[in-house]
Amino acid sequence: MKRLSLISLLSITLATSALASGADDKAHSGDTTFLPDGAFTYEVFEASVEHADLEGCPKQFDTDVVFCRITLASDQAHIFVFSYEGDQPLMAVKPYDLTDGFLPF
Template sequence: MPHIRSLTAAALFLVGTGAFASGPGENHGGEAYLDGGVFTYDVFEQSVDHVDLENCPTEFDPDVVFCRMTLASEMANIFVFAFDGDQPLLAVKSYELGEDFLPF
């Protein structure tokens, strides 16, 4: 059954706990600190293996957002980013893998 995951949980999962050991502005070799806790598309693009999607799930406005997908833990995870500004992550929608896992 599709569900929306907490953005905080998604950010912790994707960035990992090591990024929280130091503070913003510190660089010890490749870390990407989240400015104000915002997970942007730039950080996602560089750090998460994914595929670009031509369309997002139907509940999201295609004029406002774009989507990317990852596969992990037998789930298809759709990451929804805003076109505006620094392109922040707005939502993560997950689907169980199966015959109809991408209904959009």
């Protein structure tokens, strides 16, 4: 199965949230997950994106308030940064080229 690029994944996420209609989202049934207020939460990520857990995050992020996961797609590693707060929303995505020593943390 061909993997979606990060841009495609985020585009689909945004398009899905644009199609959802606020409070009525829960009325939809089936396998579709609607994203309240367009928030891509860790719960949705965990269930739908193949990834690996990381013990740390890039140095620019405070691991007391966020946690990170990694995916591989389009010849890059992508670090997904999630908040510990609330529904654990996605806060940032940081790409790295796949080269020796590509994870500098």
